Amino acid sequence: MTRTARRMFELLEPICLVTYFADECNEELAALGHRTYWDGYFASRAAPLGRVPAQVVHAAFYSFADGEVARHIPSAWETIPPEASVAARERGSAASVRRILGDELADSPGLVRAADLDHQSRDERAHRRPGDVRRDALPPGAERSGRPAVAFRDHAARAPR
Numbered sequence: 001m002t003r004t005a006r007r008m009f010e011l012l013e014p015i016c017l018v019t020y021f022a023d024e025c026n027e028e029l030a031a032l033g034h035r036t037y038w039d040g041y042f043a044s045r046a047a048p049l050g051r052v053p054a055q056v057v058h059a060a061f062y063s064f065a066d067g068e069v070a071r072h073i074p075s076a077w078e079t080i081p082p083e084a085s086v087a088a089r090e091r092g093s094a095a096s097v098r099r100i101l102g103d104e105l106a107d108s109p110g111l112v113r114a115a116d117l118d119h120q121s122r123d124e125r126a127h128r129r130p131g132d133v134r135r136d137a138l139p140p141g142a143e144r145s146g147r148p149a150v151a152f153r154d155h156a157a158r159a160p161r
Contacts, residue, residue, distance in 0.1 A: 012118075018096040020045075025092030032080050032088050042072040044089035047082035 019025060020041065029040030046057040054070035061069065076085070098106040105111060 014100075015097065018100070019089060019093045022092060022096035024095040024099065025089055028088035028092035028095075029085065032084055034076060034080065034085070036072075038068075039072050039076040040085065040088075042069060043076035043080065043082065044085040046073060047086035047089075049082075051077060051082060 025044075026037060026040065029037075029044060032040070034040035034043060042057065046052070046060070049056065049060065051074060054073045057073050058064060058066075058069040101111075
């Protein structure tokens with residue numbers, strides 16, 4: 001089982017990481033007016049939580065030094081609403097996954113099936129993450145409608161690591 005888990009990590013982790021490190025995502029967030037990479041990072045990653053204080057974001061992300069989140073939240077949301085930041089991150093993620101996979105694979109029914117199988121392969125309640133808040137508000141199947149590359153990235157991002 002350890003080999004299988006490691007192989008899944010190797011296959012899915014690069015898909016998850018586009019959300020945070022791909023040029024397309026960073027360009028979308030900069031175009032909104034986020035002053036720094038970290039403003040865009042915290043604003044878009046925490047956006048599904050709503051306009052919560054920095055302490056909530058720090059607790060949800062748990063791996064940053066004390067005060068680091070407070071340098072960016074809530075000031076990153078003063079001129080750019082959280083909804084705009086998360087939408088920019090989604091546009092950038094979709095564009096980067098499409099660039100990596102190519103148009104044919106990104107639009108393929110096989111990718112939708114892969115996302116569905118990944119989704120079914122684990123007990124969703126056992127792997128909750130703050131980003132799931134936005135997806136939970138969607139009706140079943142809505143996150144996959146017409147966006148297989150984004151759906152696959154969403155599922156890969158939620159895979160246990």
